[in-house]
Structures are given as C-alpha cells and as structure tokens.
Amino acid sequence: MIGRISAKYAFRSLGRHPRRTVLSILGVGIGCALGMIAVAYYGGAAEMQIRAACESGTGHLRIVPDGWTETQENSLRLTDWQAALAAARKTPHLKSAAVRARVNGLLAFGNRTAGVEVLGVLPNVEREANRIVAKSELEGRYLQPGDRGAVVIGKALARRLDVELDDDLMVTLSGQDEMRSAMWRIVGILATGSREIDESICHVLLEELNEVSGFDAAGEIALLLDDHEFIEPAREYLDERLGQRNTVITWKQINRAVAANIEGDTAFINLMSAIVVLVVILGITSAQLAAVLERRKEFAILTAVGLKARHLTGVLMLEALLTGVAGAVAAMLLGGPVAYWIATEGINIGEFFGGEFAMEGVLFDPIIYGDFGPWIILYALSVSVAGTLAAMIYPAWFAVRTNPADALRTV
Numbered sequence: 393m394i395g396r397i398s399a400k401y402a403f404r405s406l407g408r409h410p411r412r413t414v415l416s417i418l419g420v421g422i423g424c425a426l427g428m429i430a431v432a433y434y435g436g437a438a439e440m441q442i443r444a445a446c447e448s449g450t451g452h453l454r455i456v457p458d459g460w461t462e463t464q465e466n467s468l469r470l471t472d473w474q475a476a477l478a479a480a481r482k483t484p485h486l487k488s489a490a491v492r493a494r495v496n497g498l499l500a501f502g503n504r505t506a507g508v509e510v511l512g513v514l515p516n517v518e519r520e521a522n523r524i525v526a527k528s529e530l531e532g533r534y535l536q537p538g539d540r541g542a543v544v545i546g547k548a549l550a551r552r553l554d555v556e557l558d559d560d561l562m563v564t565l566s567g568q569d570e571m572r573s574a575m576w577r578i579v580g581i582l583a584t585g586s587r588e589i590d591e592s593i594c595h596v597l598l599e600e601l602n603e604v605s606g607f608d609a610a611g612e613i614a615l616l617l618d619d620h621e622f623i624e625p626a627r628e629y630l631d632e633r634l635g636q637r638n639t640v641i642t643w644k645q646i647n648r649a650v651a652a653n654i655e656g657d658t659a660f661i662n663l664m665s666a667i668v669v670l671v672v673i674l675g676i677t678s679a680q681l682a683a684v685l686e687r688r689k690e691f692a693i694l695t696a697v698g699l700k701a702r703h704l705t706g707v708l709m710l711e712a713l714l715t716g717v718a719g720a721v722a723a724m725l726l727g728g729p730v731a732y733w734i735a736t737e738g739i740n741i742g743e744f745f746g747g748e749f750a751m752e753g754v755l756f757d758p759i760i761y762g763d764f765g766p767w768i769i770l771y772a773l774s775v776s777v778a779g780t781l782a783a784m785i786y787p788a789w790f791a792v793r794t795n796p797a798d799a800l801r802t803v
Contacts, residue, residue, distance in 0.1 A: 409683070416679050416715055421722025423672035424775045425730075427665040428723060428768055432731040433739070434661040435763030438654045441756065442620045445647045447523040448754045451490065451614030452623050453630065454646065455480060455638050460612075461645060466494040466509065467566070469609040471637040479633040480613050485622040490514065490521035493601055493611040499545075499594065500562040501553045508549065508594040510565065512601030512611075515539070521616050524584055524593070524755050532557045532580040540600055543576035546593030547583035557581065568606035584755055592753065650754055669779050676783035680712070684787040708788040709781060716780035720772040727768075734762030 446452045455476050457468040470476055473491070480489040493512040498505055515535040519525050525534060535544055543561060545553075555561065557578055564573050582593050602608055617626055623642055630640045644651040738759040 412679060412683070413715070416676055417718045417722055419675050419679075420672055420716065420719025420776050420780060421726055423668050424719060424723035424772055424779070425727030427668050427775060428727040428771055429730050429734070430661050430664060431771065432762040432764060432768070433734055433760070434657055436735065437760050437762075438657065439620075439763065440760050441650055441654055441754075442643070444523070444756045445650045445754045446616060446620065446643050447521075449490075449522045449524060449614065450643045450646050450754075451521070452617045452620055452643055453483075453615040453627055454641050454643075455613040455615070455630065455634065456641060457611070458636070458639055461639060461641060466496055466611065467568070467607075469493070469607055469611055470613070473610040473613070476634060476638055477610070477613055479630060480615055483615060483617075483626050483629055485618040485626065487616045487618055488517055488521040490517045490614045490616070491598060491610045491612075492518075492614065493598055493607060493609075495565050495567075495601060495605045495607070497563050497565040497594070499549075499553060500564070501555050501559060504553050506549060506552050506591075509592065510563070510594045510596060510601060512598035513595050514598055518595070521614060524589060525582065525595075527584075527755070529583040530580055531583070532578070534580050535595060535597060537597075539579065539597055541574075541576055542579040542596065542600075544580035544582060544593070544595045545578060546590030547581050548587045548590035549593060550578070550581050552591065563604075565601075565605045567604075570606075572604055572606060574604045586755060589753060589755060647754060669775060673779050673783045676715070676780055677786055680708075680784055680787040681790065684708070684791045688791075704792055705788045708784055708791060712780040712784035713777060716777035717773070719780065720769075720776035723772040723776060724768060727772075731762055731764050731768060734760075735764030736761075738762075 455470065457470050459465075460468050477489060477491060480486070483489075491514055495510045495512070496507070497510045498507055500506075513535065515537060519534065531547075532544075535542060543563075545555075545561075550556065553561070555578060557580075559578050561576050561578060562573065563576055564571055576596060582590070584590055584593075598610065615626065615630075617623065620643075627640050627642065634640065738761040740759050
C-alpha cells in the first residue's frame with residue numbers, strides 16, 4: 393500500500409513545478425545526448441581505424457616466424473609454412489589468408505637508386521586482402537599468376553626513379569647467403585594518394601622473390617577476419633594448432649601507432665563523457681536540493697504521521713528515476729537523429745587531408761561513419777538513470793536527517 397502511495401506522491405511532486413522538472417529533464421537529456429554523439433562518432437572512428445589497419449596488409453592476425461617480434465628481420469622464414477597455411481585457412485570467420493615474404497632490396501634505373509622492402513605476394517589473394525592494391529588507382533595492371541620478371545611499384549617511387557610502364561629496373565636483394573641481382577619490368581604503378589605509402593610499394597610474385605633471393609619459404613601469413621571481435625578466438629584456435637613452430641600476433645603488435653591512437657581517443661572520449669555526466673549530476677543535485685529545502689515542512693509532517701526514512705528515501709529516488717527515464721527519452725530524441733546521421737552520411741575528414749590519408753603505412757578511409765544501433769537505448773537509460781539517482785543521494789540524505797521539530801518550527 394505504501395508503495396502505491398509513494399509512487400502517486402512522487403508523480404504529484406514532479407508535476408507541482410513543471411518548469412523545474414522540464415529543465416531538469418532537458419539538462420539530463422542534453423548532457424546524455426552529447427555523450428551519446430561523442431561515443432557514436434569515436435566508436436565509428438575506432439572501428440574505421442582498426443579496419444583500415446588490418447586491411448592495409450597487416451591482417452587482424454599474422455603468423456610470423458619465432459623471434460620476428462623481437463627483431464622484425466625480413467630474413468626470417470616460417471617453419472613448415474604450408475602446414476601453417478593449411479591451419480590458417482581453417483580458422484573460423486576467415487575472409488582471406490595472404491601468404492607473403494619480404495626482402496630488403498635496392499632498385500636502380502640509370503644513375504638513380506631507391507632502397508625498398510620488396511614484397512612477394514600471391515596476386516589473387518593480395519587483391520582481396522590488401523586495400524592498398526584494391527582501392528588505389530592503377531596505371532597498367534597488377535601482377536598475375538605466372539608473371540615472372542614483373543614488378544608493380546608505387547607512384548612516388550616511380551617518380552623518384554623517373555621511370556614509367558615497361559621500363560626495366562635493376563634490383564639488388566639481400567639474399568639468403570649473398571647479394572643477388574635481377575632485372576624486373578614495371579607492369580603497374582599504384583597511386584594511393586599517400587606519398588609515404590607510394591614510396592614503399594614494390595610487389596613481385598612470391599615465387600619470383602624466393603627464386604631471386606634464394607629463400608624457399610614464406611615469411612608471413614596475414615589473416616583477415618570477418619570482424620575484429622573474432623581476433624582472440626581465432627588467435628586461440630591458431631595457437632592450439634601451430635604449437636611452438638611459429639608465432640601468432642595481432643595487428644596491435646604491428647601497427648603500434650594506430651593502436652596507441654585508438655587507445656588515446658578512447659581515453660579522451662571517456663574522460664569527456666565523465667566530465668559531462670559530472671556537470672549534469674552537479675546541476676541536478678543543486679536543483680533537487682533546492683526542491684528538498686522547499687518541502688522540509690512537508691517531509692516533517694509525513695514523518696510525523698508515520699512515513700519511515702526508507703520510504704521517504706524511496707519517494708525521492710523514485711522521483712529521480714522518473715526524471716532519469718524522461719531524460720533518457722529526451723537524449724534519444726535530441727542525440728539519436730545526430731548519431732543516425734553520422735552513421736549513415738558520415739563525416740568527411742578527408743577534406744582536411746586532401747582526400748586519402750595514411751599513417752604508419754595504413755591507408756585510411758576519408759569518411760568516418762559513426763556507430764549506431766540498439767546500444768544507444770541502453771546508453772541513454774544507464775547514463776541518465778544512474779546520473780539522476782546519484783544526484784539525488786545527497787538531497788535524500790539531507791531530507792532524512794532533517795529534524796521534524798526544527799522543520800515545523802516557525803521562524
């Protein structure tokens with residue numbers, strides 16, 4: 393019985409000062425909406441960075457030789473790489489498994505030279521696994537199976553060497569046991585829009601690279617998954633099957649700068665959201681404390697007629713709960729459309745970078761699409777309700793501690 397009476401009293405109390413109630417709801421709603429928009433944007437930005445890093449050749453996971461993480465030597469090769477590839481291709485949620493090898497080399501044309509990291513690839517798989525190949529402008533063509541003596545380089549590298557299609561490059565490689573040389577003909581020139589990446593592109597067939605360099609195995613297997621959420625299960629799966637022969641690492645261990653950037657952005661947005669929520673809590677606390685002071689005599693009378701402290705606290709907390717739910721609705725009405733627009737239309741940050749942009753060899757998308765889904769309902773409810781309940785703690789404590797006799801005394 394007392395519960396129904398308390399609920400009725402809480403509703404009447406909120407309707408007694410509609411202007412103050414509406415302002416409190418708007419305060420909660422606006423603060424929560426700002427946090428929602430920020431989380432939606434940065435959530436989409438983080439997902440975009442992870443996807444770009446993994447699709448730029450890194451992969452969500454990479455199988456590397458033992459000792460590679462400490463030295464990152466291109467001369468290291470996988471142990472029984474064909475067995476490792478067979479295990480990789482059975483990994484759950486796998487999109488592609490790209491086999492590669494890397495050798496340090498020197499390209500020369502006339503009296504011009506350029507040091508590069510030559511990448512040996514399987515052409516058909518590389519087109520699927522590497523956005524640098526799939527999304528770049530291509531002059532000429534990309535490598536094809538059986539393309540012996542052919543090479544694809546980046547546009548900035550071509551300019552540096554002053555070469556064009558069908559020119560022959562003299563390549564000197566750091567082979568397995570000695571320096572080795574070969575002549576490769578340029579069949580394609582890739583242009584990503586990033587000078588940093590374009591200067592590093594030098595792709596040849598995997599078997600061609602191994603034949604010239606003297607190595608006879610793959611140096612890495614990059615696994616691209618359906619989603620980065622499957623990284624840990626896939627890593628555990630591979631660890632069980634590969635044993636101690638090779639090492640499985642994640643994209644974070646390769647693209648440390650991108651991973652650190654994401655962690656920094658996440659910490660920043662969490663801090664900003666916490667500050668917004670704190671400001672809202674302080675504002676609601678001030679408003680609720682003023683309301684409690686106005687109702688001191690009312691609370692004294694209720695206490696005198698038998699209303700216990702826990703019931704009084706319950707009434708005030710119920711008022712806070714109702715305000716929080718209403719604030720969550722306001723937050724979804726105010727922030728929901730903005731979050732949806734960011735998720736569908738996106739924000740073109742490429743305009744600030746002149747189109748495509750890159751960092752640490754990662755080719756990023758120019759448009760960031762925010763994160764949007766049912767999570768915004770849970771976010772709005774949890775933040776609004778938790779905030780209003782926290783804001784009511786001190787006013788409720790003050791109301792319970794008030795002496796009825798002092799409250800009823802006429803000054």
